[in-house]
Amino acid sequence: MPTEHHPADADQAVPELGLDMxxxxxxxxxxxxxxxxxxxxxxxxxxxxxxAMQARGDExxxxxxxxxxxxxxxxxxxxxLSLLGSYGTRGVGYVVMExxxxxxxxxxxxxxxxxxxxxAGNLGRALSGYGGFxxxxxxxxxxxxxxxxxxxxxxxxxxxxxxADMDEILASAEVNIxxxxxxxxxxxxxxxKLVERGVRSILSFAPVVLQVPTGVNLRKVDLATxxxxxxxxxxxxxx
Amino acid sequence: MPTEHHPADADQAVPELGLDMxxxxxxxxxxxxxxxxxxxxxxxxxxxxxxAMQARGDExxxxxxxxxxxxxxxxxxxxxLSLLGSYGTRGVGYVVMExxxxxxxxxxxxxxxxxxxxxAGNLGRALSGYGGFxxxxxxxxxxxxxxxxxxxxxxxxxxxxxxADMDEILASAEVNIxxxxxxxxxxxxxxxKLVERGVRSILSFAPVVLQVPTGVNLRKVDLATxxxxxxxxxxxxxx
DNA sequence: GGCTGTGAATCTTTTCACAGCC
DNA sequence: GGCTGTGAAAAGATTCACAGCC
Numbered sequence: 352m353p354t355e356h357h358p359a360d361a362d363q364a365v366p367e368l369g370l371d372m373x374x375x376x377x378x379x380x381x382x383x384x385x386x387x388x389x390x391x392x393x394x395x396x397x398x399x400x401x402x403a404m405q406a407r408g409d410e411x412x413x414x415x416x417x418x419x420x421x422x423x424x425x426x427x428x429x430x431x432l433s434l435l436g437s438y439g440t441r442g443v444g445y446v447v448m449e450x451x452x453x454x455x456x457x458x459x460x461x462x463x464x465x466x467x468x469x470x471a472g473n474l475g476r477a478l479s480g481y482g483g484f485x486x487x488x489x490x491x492x493x494x495x496x497x498x499x500x501x502x503x504x505x506x507x508x509x510x511x512x513x514x515a516d517m518d519e520i521l522a523s524a525e526v527n528i529x530x531x532x533x534x535x536x537x538x539x540x541x542x543x544k545l546v547e548r549g550v551r552s553i554l555s556f557a558p559v560v561l562q563v564p565t566g567v568n569l570r571k572v573d574l575a576t577x578x579x580x581x582x583x584x585x586x587x588x589x590x
Numbered sequence: 591m592p593t594e595h596h597p598a599d600a601d602q603a604v605p606e607l608g609l610d611m612x613x614x615x616x617x618x619x620x621x622x623x624x625x626x627x628x629x630x631x632x633x634x635x636x637x638x639x640x641x642a643m644q645a646r647g648d649e650x651x652x653x654x655x656x657x658x659x660x661x662x663x664x665x666x667x668x669x670x671l672s673l674l675g676s677y678g679t680r681g682v683g684y685v686v687m688e689x690x691x692x693x694x695x696x697x698x699x700x701x702x703x704x705x706x707x708x709x710a711g712n713l714g715r716a717l718s719g720y721g722g723f724x725x726x727x728x729x730x731x732x733x734x735x736x737x738x739x740x741x742x743x744x745x746x747x748x749x750x751x752x753x754a755d756m757d758e759i760l761a762s763a764e765v766n767i768x769x770x771x772x773x774x775x776x777x778x779x780x781x782x783k784l785v786e787r788g789v790r791s792i793l794s795f796a797p798v799v800l801q802v803p804t805g806v807n808l809r810k811v812d813l814a815t816x817x818x819x820x821x822x823x824x825x826x827x828x829x
Numbered sequence: 830g831g832c833t834g835t836g837a838a839t840c841t842t843t844t845c846a847c848a849g850c851c
Numbered sequence: 852g853g854c855t856g857t858g859a860a861a862a863g864a865t866t867c868a869c870a871g872c873c
Contacts, residue, residue: 387863395812476716578705581792680850
């Protein structure tokens, strides 16, 4: 790729879409296995459905039931699960708790992850209050912002800290994962800083395409993107 | 536990993760064309990159430059664009404004979309203040909640209305798209109501799998899902 | 009988590579 | 020379269908 005028980092093209991810391509799974991206996405759905079952008191389930609840085809559910190992019983199905455990393990959810939220605007505050995180092994250990009028305020059980002190905060709080909820203009810069400080997993909500070096794991959620795709379908459903 | 197939999701290579989508499968594009889901996701990235170019004053670009900026492979970019028509010039490239226009048209972004946000919690408020929407053709015309202490309060330039009045609000505000930012427990119920009231495009942030009838267009963004997928990659990058 | 696990078949998406045009 | 547009090849994901086991 002949390069050009703009600082476009021309290494491997990573399918960016709405949410992309990883860099170097194949990532080994929990036991040397490789889990395709699409499978990962579905595994989280299965976990969710399994949680609901557990809450209802169901102890067993089957690929048919679980698939219906997660909104997927039973065959692919079985294929997904078979990538983790053989945890079902023919003629019977799966044990809810056991399966939950195996999926959680494969996805790295048995350990606690320490998350810093960068940007305490509306979205950052909403995220820091989002209950779904803590219950799933994600602990929000820091909330940072640069605006003097925001620094020091308290959100939930966290006090907003100054981005200028990011270095020490990231280190002392032992942050594994950073969530970027800052305006587009500030995102690449902060992203670079995070990477420099050793953060290798970043979830960005900023409406820009971020460039990260190989080995850094970036996912992106773009709210405008979601609405745009919805608009496309709406246009073709309506009229 | 209906055993039937809920079409729900399709998720191909689109790191869909948490987003599934459309129902009936093939959706015709702007001119009878069919745009694959993965292409749609990338088109929004191209739009974003094109916007940045326009802001910088670039008038022309090429698949190489645009692809680098959007983080994709140039070949697939050309293939994506070729699905919309032939808008480039061999040996030269694409005209930024023109291409922006064509993509916007294909995606249904030339018209204004009227969005209602259901749920004025932290997330709903964050969404209603999200600047990226208005600038891209999405106008937030209503913000609803059910909590008496929230109804009537003002968020940005909107007053929170009562979900009990959803019927009239949806009709009088001519809502095309609804965003669901309510707790999981309330989501399916409200989703059903929306569908009954004729809303056929829904973006859900609720952490549950929603079932919608065929013909309704549901996308889902799940913040916990995103972190979970990140955790998987982090686990395999770290140690 | 019922349900898992999986090879084989099918379908989709991406990449290659080059002809065609400026 | 450079870059688009696109068939053809490759890679990947999903579905089918059935053997194997409880």
